[in-house]
Amino acid sequence: MDNSPTSLFDSYQQDFTSITQSITQKLNEDLKGEARKASLRRVEIELDEAEEVLSQMEVEIHSMPQSLKAQYQARLKSSKSSLTTLKKQSKDLHSALQRSLLLSTAPGGAYSDDAEGGGDRERLLTGHAILENGTRRLDESRRIALETEEQGAEILRSLRGQREQIENSRDMLQTADRSIDRASGTLKKMIRRMYQQRFITAAIIAVLVILIALILYFKLR
Structure with missing residues (x-):
């Protein structure tokens, strides 16, 4: 078992990478209507999971030796930036879907x-x-x-x-x-x-x- 002061952070970052890859895949799917809505709901759940993992990563940094903190804070900052980009993409797709559904009121x-x-x-x-x-x-x-x-x-x-x-x-x-x-x-x-x-x-x-x-x-x- 790895007892190094960065082992938990590395494990959380692997989880974060796996979650963001799943989110990216769902955002890039060519779906319409209800299928897109269901996909975006799953994306919202995974975004919350990714946010929670980031919080755990930040907690782990506080217990690291001072010599390692700067390096891992930079990795945390990069992960936060990636999550912010995914949130914006999800929000844009959600807005576009809502606009499409709300404006399509006439038959056909x-x-x-x-x-x-x-x-x-x-x-x-x-x-x-x-x-x-x-x-x-x-x-x-x-x-x-x-x-x-x-x-x-x-x-x-x-x-x-x-x-x-x-x-x-x-x-x-x-x-x-x-x-x-x-x-x-x-x-x-x-x-x-x-x-x-x-x-x-x-x-x-x-x-x-x-x-x-x-x-x-x-x-x-």
Whole structure:
């Protein structure tokens, strides 16, 4: 099993390449009507899958060594650019298909030239514009959701790092506390020895004084 820091990124990129190849194939198919609609629905699903894979690739970059990040960020940027191009192609094909279906209101697919037919087309075009605005808003919401997810992952990583720092600081404080306890015990022993030495010194001085006093006493007598 490959445990290198880039193995997961490489695996995700292979998945991304496979998905984008499938999307490209569907976009280039010569389909009409309902068949094209079904194909574009599958494309939308695969675009979401590709977006999710890109998010995983971006998460993996954060855990790489600093020396490798620039190279893999460039690969991620290229993948994002490819996905943006595919999204635009899908959107253009979807718009063209909707326009074709909405405008083909007359029998046999021909356009109606009377006033009522013109009004119908106008309403259909207005509805199509509203639909496109809704699609853009959904795309924007999805983009914001992905950005929020990435920010949340970054915050979690930051919190994990802070927790590790706190745990390290706690271990250092415990070590320092033990060192202080040992130093305190050593100082107490030194103080006890100092008092013992003072007592011994005072006793020696007292004995010497007594001896001197006795010597003087006997000499004077």
